[in-house]
Amino acid sequence: xxxxxxxxxxxxxxxxxxxxxxxxxxxxxxxxxxxxxxxxxxxxxxxxxxxxxxxxxxxxxxxxxxxxxxxxxxxxxxxxxxxxxxxxxxxxxxxxxxxxxxxxxxxxxxxxxxxxxxxxxxxxxxxxxxxxxxxxxxxxxxxxxxxxxxxxxxxxxxxxxxxxxxxxxxxxxxxxxxxxxxxxxxxxxxxxxxxxxxxxxxxxxxxxxxxxxxxxxxxxxxxxxxxx
Numbered sequence: 001x002x003x004x005x006x007x008x009x010x011x012x013x014x015x016x017x018x019x020x021x022x023x024x025x026x027x028x029x030x031x032x033x034x035x036x037x038x039x040x041x042x043x044x045x046x047x048x049x050x051x052x053x054x055x056x057x058x059x060x061x062x063x064x065x066x067x068x069x070x071x072x073x074x075x076x077x078x079x080x081x082x083x084x085x086x087x088x089x090x091x092x093x094x095x096x097x098x099x100x101x102x103x104x105x106x107x108x109x110x111x112x113x114x115x116x117x118x119x120x121x122x123x124x125x126x127x128x129x130x131x132x133x134x135x136x137x138x139x140x141x142x143x144x145x146x147x148x149x150x151x152x153x154x155x156x157x158x159x160x161x162x163x164x165x166x167x168x169x170x171x172x173x174x175x176x177x178x179x180x181x182x183x184x185x186x187x188x189x190x191x192x193x194x195x196x197x198x199x200x201x202x203x204x205x206x207x208x209x210x211x212x213x214x215x216x217x218x219x220x221x222x223x224x225x226x227x228x
Contacts (some may be wrong), residue, residue, distance in 0.1 A: 029056045032119030034169040036188045048185040061152040064094040068182040083137035096147030106143035119171040
């Protein structure tokens with residue numbers, strides 16, 4: 001099997017397994033939940049980050065850092081939308097894995113064709129056609145564009161949470177699309193290890209800090225048609 005074929009198979013397995021994890025305790029990491037790095041984390045990749053989990057299962061986990069802007073504009077990282085993108089279309093840094101890959105999060109009552117529901121009215125896509133539609137709507141549908149993502153190998157994220165590397169929060173669309181993402185982490189992280197993070201109503205389900213391993217993380221190229 002070719003490298004692309006193996007990569008596609010791994011991503012497909014993650015979507016199937018991670019999107020519907022077995023029932024576990026409330027504090028378990030699951031698709032749609034937020035990870036908040038603990039104050040003690042010194043890894044420059046994940047210091048003071050908030051991560052939205054896109055998948056978690058036996059094969060590992062992956063997610064997007066939602067509170068760190070990238071030093072780039074959309075037209076700079078994706079030539080296929082240059083005719084629609086403007087200087088106002090900022091890009092977020094999703095994580096250290098495959099920083100050439102682009103992901104889009106959007107809010108809509110129903111997932112648009114070519115996207116998948118993460119939780120509630122938050123959906124994810126990697127389809128350029130969906131992004132072009134969003135750009136053409138001039139902001140009618142809230143969305144954010146990310147480059148790269150965070151990944152963990154089998155059991156790795158669970159071990160990090162167990163040792164206190166991450167605090168897990170329940171899904172919160174307002175946090176993912178926060179108007180001041182650069183200040184989001186400081187509002188969510190506890191002031192001390194015994195304090196529960198309830199800033200702006202975002203509920204906590206367990207305790208938190210981090211280091212993402214890119215060994216598990218795999219992805220396919222940006223597609224302009226239906227999801228693979």
